[in-house]
Amino acid sequence: MKTPYxxxxxxxxxxxxxxxxxxxxxxxxxxxLTDPAELHASPSFHSYDAALLDxxxxxxxxxxxxxxxxxxxxxxxxxxxAIVMLTVFGGVAIAxxxxxxxxxxxxxxxxxNDRLVDALRAAAAxxxxxxxxxxxxxxxxxxxxIERALARADGNISHAAAALGLxxxxxxRRIEKHGL
Amino acid sequence: MKTPYxxxxxxxxxxxxxxxxxxxxxxxxxxxLTDPAELHASPSFHSYDAALLDxxxxxxxxxxxxxxxxxxxxxxxxxxxAIVMLTVFGGVAIAxxxxxxxxxxxxxxxxxNDRLVDALRAAAAxxxxxxxxxxxxxxxxxxxxIERALARADGNISHAAAALGLxxxxxxRRIEKHGL
DNA sequence: GAACAGCTGTCCGATGCCGGACACCGTGAT
DNA sequence: ATCACGGTGTCCGGCATCGGACAGCTGTTC
Numbered sequence: 001m002k003t004p005y006x007x008x009x010x011x012x013x014x015x016x017x018x019x020x021x022x023x024x025x026x027x028x029x030x031x032x033l034t035d036p037a038e039l040h041a042s043p044s045f046h047s048y049d050a051a052l053l054d055x056x057x058x059x060x061x062x063x064x065x066x067x068x069x070x071x072x073x074x075x076x077x078x079x080x081x082a083i084v085m086l087t088v089f090g091g092v093a094i095a096x097x098x099x100x101x102x103x104x105x106x107x108x109x110x111x112x113n114d115r116l117v118d119a120l121r122a123a124a125a126x127x128x129x130x131x132x133x134x135x136x137x138x139x140x141x142x143x144x145x146i147e148r149a150l151a152r153a154d155g156n157i158s159h160a161a162a163a164l165g166l167x168x169x170x171x172x173r174r175i176e177k178h179g180l
Numbered sequence: 181m182k183t184p185y186x187x188x189x190x191x192x193x194x195x196x197x198x199x200x201x202x203x204x205x206x207x208x209x210x211x212x213l214t215d216p217a218e219l220h221a222s223p224s225f226h227s228y229d230a231a232l233l234d235x236x237x238x239x240x241x242x243x244x245x246x247x248x249x250x251x252x253x254x255x256x257x258x259x260x261x262a263i264v265m266l267t268v269f270g271g272v273a274i275a276x277x278x279x280x281x282x283x284x285x286x287x288x289x290x291x292x293n294d295r296l297v298d299a300l301r302a303a304a305a306x307x308x309x310x311x312x313x314x315x316x317x318x319x320x321x322x323x324x325x326i327e328r329a330l331a332r333a334d335g336n337i338s339h340a341a342a343a344l345g346l347x348x349x350x351x352x353r354r355i356e357k358h359g360l
Numbered sequence: 361g362a363a364c365a366g367c368t369g370t371c372c373g374a375t376g377c378c379g380g381a382c383a384c385c386g387t388g389a390t
Numbered sequence: 391a392t393c394a395c396g397g398t399g400t401c402c403g404g405c406a407t408c409g410g411a412c413a414g415c416t417g418t419t420c
Contacts, residue, residue, distance in 0.1 A: 090272045091272075092270045092271075092272055092275050092286070092288065095272050095275050095276055095279075096275055096279075096285070096286045099276075099279040099286075100285070105276070105280070106272070106276045106279075108272065134328075135343065136325075137343075137344055137345025137346075138322060138325060138344045138345055138346060139345050140345075141321060141322075141325055142318060142321075142322075145316075145318060145321055148314075156397080157397085157398070157399095158396080158397065158398085163315065163317075164317055164318045165317025165318055165319055165320075166317075166318060167378080167379050167380085168379090168397095168398090168399095169377095169378080169379060169380085169399090169400085169401095170377080170378070170379075172398095172399075172400085173376095173377070173378090336367080337367085337368070337369095338366080338367065338368085347408075347409050347410090348367095348368085348369095348409090349369090349370085349371095349407095349408075349409060349410090350407075350408070350409075352368095352369075352370085353406095353407070353408090
């Protein structure tokens with residue numbers, strides 16, 4: 001088994017949390033938060049590979065406000081962390097709103113364990129990609145930008161150079177430098 | 181009135197298409213495609229500000245496959261074009277899948293005109309942002325990257341420089357050059 | 361309070377990029 | 391046949407960027 005994912009679970013029902021822990025025992029170790037209010041106290045978001053977030057409907061509000069706000073707070077703390085939502089109340093409106101706020105997946109309770117595992121694998125991969133592109137050096141960024149520009153101009157060096165704001169010789173030099 | 185949005189509507193029911201045209205007459209001019217198969221024939225996606233895509237359930241399949249595939253094809257043709265989905269059959273699973281494939285919004289029929297207008301405004305704004313960041317010159321990219329790195333290191337120049345793969349004096353010079 | 365660690369800001373000679381210019385090549389219009 | 395055009399690849403003198411080094415400032419440690 002590969003090194004397990006580190007996943008932040010936010011779930012106020014401890015029975016459900018234990019069931020999830022069991023379902024994921026093969027692939028992940030969880031940190032469980034029973035109250036989203038404790039979020040700011042947990043400083044090291046960068047060590048998580050994904051977040052699994054229960055909608056946590058409060059007794060007095062069925063619109064999912066609590067869950068949606070938690071998405072906002074998680075993303076403010078670490079925009080590169082992929083968030084998987086988990087909810088009993090599966091209104092389309094809430095799913096749509098969750099995605100618009102930056103959730104990366106949306107599952108319904110009761111869940112199928114294999115789907116949950118797949119979703120978290122995908123979320124972890126997404127987090128990894130986002131971290132990688134956020135931590136790119138200028139050199140790597142430049143390389144990517146040049147590759148994209150060349151692709152978009154399908155090989156036309158002059159156009160690519162213009163799009164990048166370079167003179168043509170400058171683009172030649174950089175292509176050479178990056179080994180493209 | 182500002183210059184209207186140019187919107188690509190894909191809708192096989194011409195009556196619905198006319199109703200949408202009417203609803204949007206104040207803010208947008210539409211090109212209507214009744215069959216997604218004609219997509220490749222329409223070369224100038226860059227002139228659209230958003231796409232509005234009916235799920236177009238075929239009589240023999242209720243899973244929305246046709247609509248989802250159309251998302252893929254639109255995004256392959258122009259990844260920066262924001263796509264608003266419109267559907268009668270509002271299963272959560274389909275909404276989730278649409279977002280995962282890159283749709284930017286998801287509305288249910290029957291629609292409220294004001295919501296439709298809002299959604300398309302937002303989609304057009306998103307398209308604009310994506311186009312802008314796709315067309316950035318290397319200079320602008322560098323500037324953005326430096327701003328982000330400085331923010332993430334909250335002001336610590338040495339750390340920001342290391343994250344960007346620069347020496348500290350080099351970062352000083354670039355900060356100076358970009359006027360930050 | 362002295363030594364240290366971790367910053368910031370600045371200097372300067374060597375290096376390496378800059379872009380205008382040039383030669384060349386295929387294609388399409390006159 | 392020739393010209394104009396839009397593209398490619400390359401050269402070279404000038405100038406901008408490079409990074410190592412230095413001085414200074416602010417805490418923290420012993």
